[in-house]
Amino acid sequence: MAHVSAEVSVVLDRASGVPLAVQLADGLRRAATSGALRAGDRLPSSRALAAELGVSRTVTAAAFDQLLAEGWVAGRRGSGTYVTTVPAGAGAVASGDPATGDRASAMSTVDLRPGTPCIEVVDRAAWRRAWRAAADETPQAAPCPVGLPAFRAAVVEHLLRHRGLPAADVLATAGSTSAVAELAATFPPGARIGVEEPGYQRAVQAVLTAGARVVPVPVDDGGLIVDALPSGLAAVYCTPANQYPLGGRLSAERRVALVDRARRERFLVVEDDYDGELRYDVAPLPLLAALGPDVVAHLGTASKLLTPTLGVGWLVAPPAVRAAVRDHRDRTGLRPSPAGQRVFAALTAHGDLARHLRRLRHELGARRAAVVAALDAVGVRWRGDEAGAHVVAELPDAAAEAVAVAAAAGRGVALDGLARHFAGPATAAGVVLGYAGPPRAELERALPVVADVLVAG
Numbered sequence: 001m002a003h004v005s006a007e008v009s010v011v012l013d014r015a016s017g018v019p020l021a022v023q024l025a026d027g028l029r030r031a032a033t034s035g036a037l038r039a040g041d042r043l044p045s046s047r048a049l050a051a052e053l054g055v056s057r058t059v060t061a062a063a064f065d066q067l068l069a070e071g072w073v074a075g076r077r078g079s080g081t082y083v084t085t086v087p088a089g090a091g092a093v094a095s096g097d098p099a100t101g102d103r104a105s106a107m108s109t110v111d112l113r114p115g116t117p118c119i120e121v122v123d124r125a126a127w128r129r130a131w132r133a134a135a136d137e138t139p140q141a142a143p144c145p146v147g148l149p150a151f152r153a154a155v156v157e158h159l160l161r162h163r164g165l166p167a168a169d170v171l172a173t174a175g176s177t178s179a180v181a182e183l184a185a186t187f188p189p190g191a192r193i194g195v196e197e198p199g200y201q202r203a204v205q206a207v208l209t210a211g212a213r214v215v216p217v218p219v220d221d222g223g224l225i226v227d228a229l230p231s232g233l234a235a236v237y238c239t240p241a242n243q244y245p246l247g248g249r250l251s252a253e254r255r256v257a258l259v260d261r262a263r264r265e266r267f268l269v270v271e272d273d274y275d276g277e278l279r280y281d282v283a284p285l286p287l288l289a290a291l292g293p294d295v296v297a298h299l300g301t302a303s304k305l306l307t308p309t310l311g312v313g314w315l316v317a318p319p320a321v322r323a324a325v326r327d328h329r330d331r332t333g334l335r336p337s338p339a340g341q342r343v344f345a346a347l348t349a350h351g352d353l354a355r356h357l358r359r360l361r362h363e364l365g366a367r368r369a370a371v372v373a374a375l376d377a378v379g380v381r382w383r384g385d386e387a388g389a390h391v392v393a394e395l396p397d398a399a400a401e402a403v404a405v406a407a408a409a410g411r412g413v414a415l416d417g418l419a420r421h422f423a424g425p426a427t428a429a430g431v432v433l434g435y436a437g438p439p440r441a442e443l444e445r446a447l448p449v450v451a452d453v454l455v456a457g
């Protein structure tokens with residue numbers, strides 16, 4: 001194992017205005033980027049390094065603390081500090097821990113796990129305008145459990161324009177996942193709720209937390225296999241626009257069959273339309289909520305269109321379901337926060353959201369094309385419609401999946417294995433490649449690494 005002082009020369013400039021601790025942290029980071037430091041290398045103690053560099057121990061301790069916080073190194077001062085992950089090649093810099101979902105510390109990792117929106121195309125001027133407009137609103141004393149009127153009107157317009165759904169009444173939510181939790185809480189304890197397998201595990205957890213039981217239902221390239229739904233369900237949660245994570249679209253035949261069964265068997269269909277606005281080939285199929293407004297609770301979110309930090313979503317549901325959610329809010333005092341609603345409403349007011357959506361589709365369509373081209377070039381099989389913000393690259397088995405994820409992490413790319421998207425044992429292996437999150441240049445830099453590790457798998 002390399003010892004930093006032997007391998008790495010960090011030059012500190014005492015005349016510079018930059019604090020010595022900052023210079024030292026920079027120097028160590030550079031050493032990792034250039035390959036002089038490798039994952040697993042042990043750093044000298046802060047005391048030894050201080051003596052060697054002729055600085056006080058406060059300086060080295062502060063630099064180590066900084067690197068620890070960023071996730072470059074791990075361990076404890078005193079018992080040894082180790083470099084965690086660094087790239088094999090120059091350029092990409094690994095840090096953070098994809099396995100623990102620690103995105104905040106993943107400062108320079110190219111993060112290709114799904115679920116992060118494309119911030120790069122958000123027009124900052126429009127964003128600032130919307131926040132300013134939101135700030136101009138008069139403070140209100142009373143909370144609004146159903147959501148602000150301006151937000152609800154904006155969503156009605158959005159649904160009509162972009163999803164072809166005439167919705168008379170919209171409830172604001174704090175996002176799709178929290179709406180699933182709210183809906184699940186309206187069922188009696190032990191109610192059986194069908195979920196897609198593989199599927200969105202946060203929805204699964206929300207259902208379980210509410211005291212309902214989860215019934216996994218298989219999916220294929222045509223989405224949820226409606227014929228595989230058992231009887232006796234209280235609700236079925238699904239992602240018909242773009243099955244998460246496999247990326248199929250629920251066929252028209254299955255849509256009709258699902259709504260028919262829901263009516264006959266009196267269960268609620270929860271339609272999570274999380275990135276339904278993002279298709280790059282054909283127009284979206286009619287929403288389940290349009291086919292069966294009497295049996296479908298439709299969920300939308302701004303998380304993928306803009307950012308989850310707005311914390312806004314919407315629910316369109318039959319009157320009894322709306323009333324049950326409202327009742328739950330009244331009893332618990334839980335309600336969506338209005339700040340993000342104001343911003344969303346302001347963004348729609350002058351066409352900024354529609355412009356953003358056009359840019360987003362264009363950008364994500366191009367990114368998707370780059371991802372599938374990189375996979376095709378090396379003969380890796382993938383699945384997923386021309387939609388959304390991820391594709392699934394297939395691997396032969398769970399072992400190959402684990403190896404690919406670890407190899408990519410070692411080269412500064414965070415990948416997401418398919419296994420974690422199953423509620424039960426995984427029946428398919430691969431990685432879910434999210435292409436929206438990183439800046440385009442980083443994505444392009446990471447694609448050769450992805451191709452490499454997948455081919456090796």
Ligand SMILES: Cc1ncc(COP(=O)(O)O)c(C=O)c1O
Binds near residue numbers: 115175176200302308
């Ligand atoms: C299927 C699905 N639904 C919903 C969400 C998140 O929505 P929200 O942030 O509104 O809870 C995600 C995020 O990854 C998702 O994958």
